[in-house]
Amino acid sequence: MIQKTSLALLVFLFSSLAVLAQENDPVIQAILQESNDNSQLKPLAHELMDGIGPRLVGTPQMEKAHEWAVEKYTSWGIAAKNEKWGEWKGWERGISHIDMVYPRVQSLQGTQLAWSPATPKKGTTAELVVLPTVSDSMAFLRWLPSVKGKLVMVSMPQPTGRPDYNWEEFATKASFEKMKEERDEQSEAWEQNMRNMGHSSRSLASALEEAGAVGIVASYWSQGFGVNKIFSANTKTIPTVDLELEDYGMLYRLVESGQKPQIHIVAESKDLGVVPTFNTIAEIKGSEKPDEYVILSAHFDSWDGGTGATDNGTGTLVMMEAMRILKKAYPNPKRTILVGHWGSEEQGLNGSRAFVEDHPDIVEGVQAVFNQDNGTGRVVRISGGGFLNSYDYLGKWLNSVPREITNEIETTFPGTPARGGSDYASFQAAGAPAFSLSSLNWSYWNYTWHTNRDTYDKIIFDDVRNNVILTAILAYMASEYPEKTSREKAILPIDGRTGELQEWPTPRSPQRRGGLD
Known part of the structure; x- marks a missing residue:
């Protein structure tokens, strides 16, 4: 009975210390206040989903979305650009x-x-x-x-x-x-x-x-x-x-x-010939370690049966809103905070694979990548991605996030690397610590994933706001962390088909001429 009581007391003390740290940290308090009192999620969602619409690679709507994102970041005082990485078959949906x-x-x-x-x-x-x-x-x-x-x-x-x-x-x-x-x-x-x-x-x-x-x-x-x-x-x-x-x-x-x-x-429909494809990149430059990077990651493109609201409009909103808030609450980060809005994820992670292939210096300097993709729900799962010591730093960063958010999250350490699925896999394959912020289902697979019903009205803004807070605090903590994160890889489990130990995925080159060859 004494041991159980001591353990409960210990848990209570750690929890209380975490709450106290959050309350005493002016940056975390500023993130919480801006997220809750001045959220821009609804107007951003309206402009992107209702105004611009679906963002199929190779369409004028995709190009318009890239231009819109750069304008938004610029209006917030954040340096942004559209970076060309390939070409695609141009096409525009008509009546x-x-x-x-x-x-x-x-x-x-x-x-x-x-x-x-x-x-x-x-x-x-x-x-x-x-x-x-x-x-x-x-x-x-x-x-x-x-x-x-x-x-x-x-x-x-x-x-x-x-x-x-x-x-x-x-x-x-x-x-x-x-x-x-x-x-x-x-x-x-x-x-x-x-x-x-x-x-x-x-x-x-x-x-x-x-x-x-x-x-x-x-x-x-x-x-x-x-x-x-x-x-x-x-x-x-x-x-x-x-x-x-x-x-x-x-x-x-x-x-x-x-x-x-x-x-x-x-x-x-209209065949528009060959058109360029882009990633939208924005950054808040680091004040002490500008060549080390915390990357916020979400694919920008969508299929076009609906307007791409939960795949991946909501992930896009999370990263844009987190960057907006960080610029106000944490304008001089220790490390560079970079956001990537990747093109052509839906055809094989092409935008993020191109970025990884084209920027080995940035990949080498990655402190952490936080990716959000699968729907509008609050984050409920985070894996260590196969990085052996990921708990040491990711666990500490999560401890600074309000309990009402982390209580919903199940963590798995060290986990295993992804072999596809979303853009964090492109970074993991290159050995960079990258983590998926995986969401609650909200009937995603049947009702909104790549469907004619993936529209603004399916967004759960309370959950998306929670994800903004989580992402912004994780980015802040990763930037301030005194050490460079470990890239040591765990020994992967045995492959059930071959009976051999699984190997770490290797980087794959993107398709840079979609629908043209």
Whole structure:
């Protein structure tokens, strides 16, 4: 009983000392006051998501966002620039409109996919056909000429438009299990048929295009009410559109029942040729150790089904707001505090990989990188990233953050390095201490990640403000830390597939000519 009481007392004392340190630190108090009393998150979110919109690499909206960010930083007295690192296929989304015109008239919910070719000016009207069930690739080749002049539906029709959680709430257990079993059987049959055809989704689109199809109609349901993933087209001259589950299923059933439905597609996109790609870089110069860096990291680009609010508008807002507040509360940092808003993360971490490759001097001087990406929620997980001694410094920095924030966070030390996923992986691969500030889910994977519903209204501003406070304090503590952080790597666990120790990831070069080669 005495030992338990002593331990509890010790924990209480450490906690009390941490609170006292926070209360006595004028920089931390200034960060808290500015974050809570003068937050700029909502106006920034409105300007970025509502005003500029989605930020697909290669689009005018992406370029406008880079220019906007530089203007914002400059207005706050922070030096900023757009740094070119490559080129991309330029493209601009135009009006998308899709209507069923036979056997009756109905406007449909859908859009063209990223980098989709445009329709003719008056649109494309054609009959829909579905993929055949074939025994082998020769049977598919015999069918292929029949697509000439047709629109081809290339996605499996979903057996239900209700998410599993809705079934779990209302269905009987037997009915739910029956639905899942039938869906699994349908999915396996669909995948087997694709293998029989001898095509992947990418090569299938090309084959249909070459055979004379006038368009591709897909539906990538995201397992939530009214939500689809919106990615890129794999066609060069004909449009590719995505229809929401409800309309796609209706059309598919009409085809199967022999009613030969027709739709009219207008897709007014523009091919803009070759355009430059950038990272936006801003910095508050260090007063004592300017060649050592605390880096705030978030990718700036997005897919363009919605407006990129939670992927990664919220991460962008966190880093911009943290920099704004640090400039006011901590204008003369010991180390340089640099922020990177990376381009083309969605196509393979290209912006951050280019920065790491182009700036070995900065990477060598990294004290810490703090990256935020996965959604609007408050940070709930931080890993040591495989750096053996990361707890020694990261644990101390976290101790200066208010308890109401850190109480929500689960830490893992030393953890393991990432092999992709987000931009901190680019720095970890180069041996720089980089950490992911990983967020609470908020139905991210089904409802907002790369979907048509990733919009301003999904932002949880209280959680984002907490993340601003966390990031700003971590940046301050990392800048003031008396020692250079250790880069010693932990021994990684055994790879379950090979039975060998995992190796540290190695840096990868970026794709610098996207969609052009």
